[in-house]
Amino acid sequence: MKLTNRAAPVNRDPMTFGEKIYIPAIAKGLSITIGHIFKKKATVQYPEEKRPFSPVFRGLHVLNRDEEGRERCTACGLCALACPAEAITMEAAERKPGEEHMYREEKYAAKYEINMLRCIFCGYCEEACPKDAVYLSETVMPTNYTRESFIYKKEDLLIPNPKK
Amino acid sequence: MELDLMFILGKIILITVILLGSLGIAMYATWAERKVAAIMQDRRGPNRAGFMGLLQPLADGGKLFFKEEIIPDRSTRFLFIMGPGLAMLTALMTSAVVPWGPDIVTNSGIITLQVADINIGILFIFGVVSLGVYGVMLGGWASNNKFSLLSSIRAASQAISYELAMGITLVAMLMMTGSLSLREIVDQQHGFWDGHYFTWNFFKQPLGFLIFFVCALAELNRAPFDLPECESELNMGYHQEYSSMKLGFYLFAEYINMFISSVIMATLFFGGYNFPFMDQVAGAVNPILFSVICVMVLLTKAIGFILFIMFIRWTLPRFRYDQLMRLGWKSLIPLALVNMLITGVVILWVIK
Numbered sequence: 001m002k003l004t005n006r007a008a009p010v011n012r013d014p015m016t017f018g019e020k021i022y023i024p025a026i027a028k029g030l031s032i033t034i035g036h037i038f039k040k041k042a043t044v045q046y047p048e049e050k051r052p053f054s055p056v057f058r059g060l061h062v063l064n065r066d067e068e069g070r071e072r073c074t075a076c077g078l079c080a081l082a083c084p085a086e087a088i089t090m091e092a093a094e095r096k097p098g099e100e101h102m103y104r105e106e107k108y109a110a111k112y113e114i115n116m117l118r119c120i121f122c123g124y125c126e127e128a129c130p131k132d133a134v135y136l137s138e139t140v141m142p143t144n145y146t147r148e149s150f151i152y153k154k155e156d157l158l159i160p161n162p163k164k
Numbered sequence: 165m166e167l168d169l170m171f172i173l174g175k176i177i178l179i180t181v182i183l184l185g186s187l188g189i190a191m192y193a194t195w196a197e198r199k200v201a202a203i204m205q206d207r208r209g210p211n212r213a214g215f216m217g218l219l220q221p222l223a224d225g226g227k228l229f230f231k232e233e234i235i236p237d238r239s240t241r242f243l244f245i246m247g248p249g250l251a252m253l254t255a256l257m258t259s260a261v262v263p264w265g266p267d268i269v270t271n272s273g274i275i276t277l278q279v280a281d282i283n284i285g286i287l288f289i290f291g292v293v294s295l296g297v298y299g300v301m302l303g304g305w306a307s308n309n310k311f312s313l314l315s316s317i318r319a320a321s322q323a324i325s326y327e328l329a330m331g332i333t334l335v336a337m338l339m340m341t342g343s344l345s346l347r348e349i350v351d352q353q354h355g356f357w358d359g360h361y362f363t364w365n366f367f368k369q370p371l372g373f374l375i376f377f378v379c380a381l382a383e384l385n386r387a388p389f390d391l392p393e394c395e396s397e398l399n400m401g402y403h404q405e406y407s408s409m410k411l412g413f414y415l416f417a418e419y420i421n422m423f424i425s426s427v428i429m430a431t432l433f434f435g436g437y438n439f440p441f442m443d444q445v446a447g448a449v450n451p452i453l454f455s456v457i458c459v460m461v462l463l464t465k466a467i468g469f470i471l472f473i474m475f476i477r478w479t480l481p482r483f484r485y486d487q488l489m490r491l492g493w494k495s496l497i498p499l500a501l502v503n504m505l506i507t508g509v510v511i512l513w514v515i516k
Binding site for chain 2: 026029030032033034036037039040041042043045
């Protein structure tokens with residue numbers, strides 16, 4: 001049974017004198033490599049020149065704020081539920097009077113942690129979020145030396161307040 | 165007495181310049197090798213350290229000096245340390261008999277651009293090049309590592325096999341030149357065209373040059389004959405146990421060897437420092453400038469050879485060991501013998 005129709009029979013003829021002295025074959029090889037001098041270089045000079053990410057690229061998470069700079073997250077836990085890697089944990093707290101400028105809903109996340117070593121950057125949290133609070137940005141996760149530093153706290157994830 | 169002192173001083177200066185020059189060229193050969201490899205593979209090569217990565221060899225050397233130096237517990241300590249030194253020594257010694265340029269005649273005397281014009285120059289080169297195997301052999305044996313030993317045995321047998329064909333080629337060439345002195349061989353190739361035929365030996369011995377070039381590649385342990393250091397079978401070959409600058413010495417010795425053998429190939433077959441229309445140029449410029457031009461011509465030819473050797477390395481795959489031996493003993497040696505016979509016939513009956 002043939003898998004493809006590209007199969008070609010192996011040529012088992014004894015080598016001719018021209019093939020035996022190898023010189024034509026070597027010259028052919030050298031001409032191929034010399035042709036590569038004029039080819040385009042594949043290298044991207046990284047820090048100076050960056051290759052654009054595709055529009056569906058999923059990078060580091062951010063926690064969003066609304067237009068008035070209030071945290072959008074209401075600690076519903078849907079992202080944690082959607083997460084297949086179980087990377088997200090949170091603790092909810094009730095908004096006190098006078099805190100309306102900080103939190104948009106009556107309930108907010110007192111603690112919100114994503115373990116970046118568990119995260120598989122699938123983006124299900126982003127899809128699950130009813131409040132448009134969690135987003136995957138276009139930043140590549142930075143490396144670090146300790147395991148603890150890969151557990152991103154709420155302070156690490158929240159975007160800076162536009163009002164301040 | 166005073167003349168002798170001047171003579172010795174002049175020679176010491178010349179030796180220093182030649183040694184530093186060949187070290188410098190070998191250093192930049194490592195850079196060139198990486199650049200050539202990069203270009204062949206559509207990459208860019210070293211381009212961060214300095215302009216176009218020109219400081220890269222210095223950075224590499226600095227790194228090698230600061231690395232930890234390990235001498236294996238079971239190694240033969242004295243020989244282990246001597247191995248790279250010997251490789252380096254033999255690599256540098258060959259440069260002594262190469263004529264780098266024509267004599268400079270000044271009012272105070274004649275300056276010879278050659279360390280020693282001995283009348284057996286080629287034999288000296290052969291002797292020293294054969295000694296180069298000792299560096300590899302000692303290194304491989306003293307490491308007390310089976311892979312290193314195997315690889316050094318390979319290197320030794322390869323060098324011996326290819327030296328035969330190389331020697332027979334040279335016999336054919338020496339029958340033509342009638343002299344073993346490199347200075348005389350170069351003088352015979354004066355200019356480029358002597359009114360009847362090309363003067364360069366390449367045009368008289370094209371087959372000889374081809375065999376010599378292939379054998380030189382094998383002697384240098386360069387691809388496609390780099391079996392002694394083939395990673396896939398013998399890890400790293402004879403320098404597996406070496407670290408720090410001792411490893412650097414082995415690698416560096418290879419590049420110096422490459423430079424020196426390129427110079428020798430240029431000297432023997434491509435006219436050394438001779439170039440077309442050199443008599444007209446000699447009449448037009450002052451003698452010192454003319455000598456500088458001659459040295460530059462020789463270096464240009466040598467660098468051309470170095471680049472070609474690199475070019476071959478990044479094109480051809482490595483030979484298998486039995487293929488290597490078959491090529492050496494069954495193809496090159498008979499070819500060299502036939503070449504010698506034809507040369508003899510031509511000299512005896514055609515030219516007379």
